Amino acid sequence: MTTSINYEDKIPNNVDLSSDRRLQRALEGWQPKFLNWWGEMGPALENQGVYLRTAVSVGREGWAHFDHVALEQYRWGIFLSEPRQDRRIAFGENRGAPAWQQVPGEYRADLQRLIVVQGDTEPASVEQQRLLGLTAPSLYDLRNLFQVNVEEGRHLWAMVYLLHAYFGREGREEAEALLFRNSGSPDSPRILGAFNEETADWLAFYMFTYFTDRDGKYQLGTLKESAFDPLSRTCEFMLKEEAHHMFVGTTGVDRVVQRSADLIREHDTMDIAAHGGIPLEIIQRYINFHYSVSLDLFGSETSTNAANYFTAGLKGRWQEERRTDDHKLTEDAMFLDKPGADGIWTQEELSALLLLNLDLRGEYSADCQNGLNRWNKILSDAGIDFRLSLPHVGFNREVGVYSDFHISPQGTVLDAATWEQCRAKWLPTSEDFTFVRSLMYPVYERGRIASWVAPPRQGINGKPFDYEYVYLP
Numbered sequence: 186m187t188t189s190i191n192y193e194d195k196i197p198n199n200v201d202l203s204s205d206r207r208l209q210r211a212l213e214g215w216q217p218k219f220l221n222w223w224g225e226m227g228p229a230l231e232n233q234g235v236y237l238r239t240a241v242s243v244g245r246e247g248w249a250h251f252d253h254v255a256l257e258q259y260r261w262g263i264f265l266s267e268p269r270q271d272r273r274i275a276f277g278e279n280r281g282a283p284a285w286q287q288v289p290g291e292y293r294a295d296l297q298r299l300i301v302v303q304g305d306t307e308p309a310s311v312e313q314q315r316l317l318g319l320t321a322p323s324l325y326d327l328r329n330l331f332q333v334n335v336e337e338g339r340h341l342w343a344m345v346y347l348l349h350a351y352f353g354r355e356g357r358e359e360a361e362a363l364l365f366r367n368s369g370s371p372d373s374p375r376i377l378g379a380f381n382e383e384t385a386d387w388l389a390f391y392m393f394t395y396f397t398d399r400d401g402k403y404q405l406g407t408l409k410e411s412a413f414d415p416l417s418r419t420c421e422f423m424l425k426e427e428a429h430h431m432f433v434g435t436t437g438v439d440r441v442v443q444r445s446a447d448l449i450r451e452h453d454t455m456d457i458a459a460h461g462g463i464p465l466e467i468i469q470r471y472i473n474f475h476y477s478v479s480l481d482l483f484g485s486e487t488s489t490n491a492a493n494y495f496t497a498g499l500k501g502r503w504q505e506e507r508r509t510d511d512h513k514l515t516e517d518a519m520f521l522d523k524p525g526a527d528g529i530w531t532q533e534e535l536s537a538l539l540l541l542n543l544d545l546r547g548e549y550s551a552d553c554q555n556g557l558n559r560w561n562k563i564l565s566d567a568g569i570d571f572r573l574s575l576p577h578v579g580f581n582r583e584v585g586v587y588s589d590f591h592i593s594p595q596g597t598v599l600d601a602a603t604w605e606q607c608r609a610k611w612l613p614t615s616e617d618f619t620f621v622r623s624l625m626y627p628v629y630e631r632g633r634i635a636s637w638v639a640p641p642r643q644g645i646n647g648k649p650f651d652y653e654y655v656y657l658p
């Protein structure tokens with residue numbers, strides 16, 4: 186195992202793939218199917234080269250190489266972080282035992298399921314974003330979209346490698362099914378709800394990369410702790426790529442808020458729609474939607490599956506090794522906030538093991554709040570009183586304890602009729618979507634940008650904003 190990546194093989198890798206001819210042949214058999222899928226379901230915009238980063242090593246320093254590459258010639262491959270010598274299991278009943286290099290028989294089905302569910306989200310997002318290239322606000326944004334897309338494709342490779350290498354015939358069948366299911370398909374949809382929603386415009390794309398890719402970060406963080414070492418090392422490297430996706434989301438929303446603030450000041454009105462900007466109330470409704478559907482991805486607050494995965498060592502907590510408890514949690518309790526029958530909030534004390542999804546969701550929510558603070562700083566610096574906020578965790582939920590209630594963004598429990606009456610105030614309306622879509626037109630001249638978003642402060646890899654990030658026919 187080396188940190189540098191072999192680009193001589195048909196499938197770039199740092200797992201010494203050529204030493205296992207059967208596995209290599211199986212993956213080389215999957216490769217053209219992946220490329221077919223990419224051709225059919227990947228980015229719809231024709232291009233002649235995109236300024237992309239490609240992984241050249243997995244080490245700490247200088248892992249990426251930047252150059253113009255035609256999208257379909259991107260070298261998707263299999264990259265695992267370096268092994269840690271004598272790595273030990275950090276939590277659960279096997280804490281202290283050596284990490285597993287093979288899949289223990291009793292955990293085979295559970296591990297396979299965890300890998301399939303994670304793997305399913307990766308190509309789903311490429312499908313959801315397929316048409317966005319037709320309306321990119323600048324060449325810089327177009328390049329970032331494609332960078333995210335090729336890396337989500339690579340994340341699919343990461344999961345397919347594990348399925349092929351460790352799960353036999355069933356794993357190979359699951360790898361096929363990952364290309365067969367499609368986002369939004371009525372017959373064979375993607376596994377998780379948020380990944381069947383269309384990413385219809387660029388504000389939705391920034392929100393998706395902020396809120397939904399961030400869910401991915403937290404899920405990968407728990408799998409990085411896994412006792413199954415190949416999964417842990419795969420996820421560790423994916424997290425490095427993921428950081429850029431969240432940068433795209435954070436700075437994307439920054440730039441929309443900045444532009445809206447500029448227009449509000451310039452025209453001395455909050456109603457900036459007529460001036461080509463996105464009103465702050467619409468941005469708030471997009472936040473409400475994307476945050477609430479992303480919270481659903483954490484699953485039910487109480488989960489015996491999550492408890493079992495933890496106890497067995499399959500899936501840890503966020504930054505497990507930095508926690509100062511016993512890493513077994515058999516004696517620990519946590520509180521779950523939930524509304525009583527009278528609509529008054531109460532706290533229920535439950536075993537910490539049962540509430541692991543809630544623990545992860547709490548870490549995620551705290552992280553999400555950082556973006557809100559940034560965006561509100563932009564507003565306060567501009568002298569604008571309006572503040573953006575995260576809705577209450579119970580708002581608009583379809584999974585978990587809150588899904589039986591109608592909860593306002595402020596956390597008030599309402600009856601169904603009242604909630605419905607307020608829906609248009611809280612969630613994007615069809616008028617909002619139509620309006621935002623009316624702003625979406627492609628700006629492909631170097632150095633230019635659409636009306637509704639500010640240019641970035643910096644370009645990619647030290648290049649200026651007006652660099653030719655994408656060659657178009």
Ligand SMILES: [Fe+2]
Nearest residue numbers: 307337340401
């Ligand atoms: Fe991903």
Ligand SMILES: [Fe+2]
Nearest residue numbers: 398401427430
């Ligand atoms: Fe991502």
